[in-house]
Amino acid sequence: MTIIRNLMLAAMLGAVATSTQAQTTETRRDDRLEVVVRQDDGMGPRSVLARELLDISVGPNFAKEIERAMIDQMGKVGEQGGEEAAWVRANMPPMLARMIDRMLDDMAPIYADIYTEDELRGQIAFYRSPVGQSVAAKAASLGLAVQESQAAVVLSFMTEFQTKYCAQFNCEGARTTTKPSRD
Incomplete structure (x- = not known):
């Protein structure tokens, strides 16, 4: 921590340094420098x-x-x-x-x-x-649980999408499963 x-x-x-540092714009009027401060x-x-x-x-x-x-x-x-x-x-x-x-x-x-x-x-x-x-x-526990849940949902979605897409468009040479190959 x-x-x-x-x-x-x-x-x-x-x-604090940023907030106290003002942006300035220089303009000339009667040969004097005028500084305009913007918040x-x-x-x-x-x-x-x-x-x-x-x-x-x-x-x-x-x-x-x-x-x-x-x-x-x-x-x-x-x-x-x-x-x-x-x-x-x-x-x-x-x-x-x-x-x-x-x-x-x-x-x-x-x-x-x-x-x-x-x-x-x-x-x-x-x-x-x-x-x-x-x-x-409980933030860490919640974050880990949500991550596990999301990973399963995303994997399921991608598997379904890839299977249906490749059935429609013939993804020759593309894998339709998420299992890693041992090639």
Whole structure:
């Protein structure tokens, strides 16, 4: 969580710097320089709020829970795969944690663009409440369950679509099943 806190601090400092930095336009009038200051429509403060919302809405141990779930999944594979599998088990969880941090960083400007400052503050207030904290604590479990559910639905859809498409248009040489071949 230290990484998330450091990223949040960097985002807040960057947002504060951005919000205090005015856009200027120079115009000449009577040989004097006139500076016109334009506000950023609150994007700086919204960016800080968006990152705060993301951090509290995914729960305090989101990255660790995802990492733990991945380690559990890799443990089911057992010791098969030798050196390569051992490397994956050792390296993938921390890489995943870094990816999650980058993903949250990338999501913050989207949230800041979509939600108003009041909407962000309202969501933050919710996630600071006992019910909101309970909801956030379940975010990783919910995300994993939804991902499993979506994967099954997408696989079923793609299998059905490919089968019907190839029946209609004769996909010669194309596989109509999702089973990997051993060619």
